[in-house]
Amino acid sequence: MKVGIIGSGNVATVLGRLIHQKKHQVVQVMSQHIDHAKLLAEEWGANYTDFDGIPDESADIYIIAIADNALNDSLIRLSLYNKPVFHTAGSVSKEVLKAVSRNYGVLYPLQSLRKEMSIIPSIPFLIDANNEETLQLLRSFAIELSNEVMIASDDERIKLHIAAVIVSNFTNHLYAIAEDFCNKEKVNFNLLKPLIMETAMRIKELSPATVQTGPALRKDVVTLDKHLKILTAHPTLRTTYLRLTDSIMNP
16 A cells, blocks of 8 residues: 655654555655655655645555644645545544545554654554545554554543553653652662563553552551651652552552
């Protein structure tokens, strides 16, 4: 299948590489930044243009992989008529594309993607479209990219997007907070990395609720009090600790 990629950031880069690996042809890269489009186009043997250019009419489908909050502004000049076009946003309705084409939908990769990745991880895709023919075309394409493809409405997708923010962005933020605490208290954060990996591995087979451990779950007030005394010197972290402790003790 011939694919036009609109965007040049992390998602556009990784999806383009995956599409290329699966022997589809990226025929064009469009980007707000012409130099970024050029780099990706050279990688895939495609042509390129900025957002003022003309979409390549030879493409069978177009994938718009740009920031969620940039979709409306970036689509103003884009008109693809009957060509199937899909955005990759988790929190934006497919209806944002109704002025772009008569056939549109969503190809949302439920994964954290970075252009620096040397190996592309497993990517579940949530898909949706405005008509059955376009949905079946998208499904056929998506199952060539991933073993996990699920049809999800706008409402279902944004709920999973919320959950994704919690398990990925919020969790990583806690890692950053813990690293900062360790640095300030002059203890080695790297010693925690095996624990991080072990905790993540457990939920591959089990519900997170069933593998919860720690002093809050045990209602170990003596240990909690020791922690809180040390955290007096870190008031913001102390507040976070108290709120999470309360959430565990009173689910």
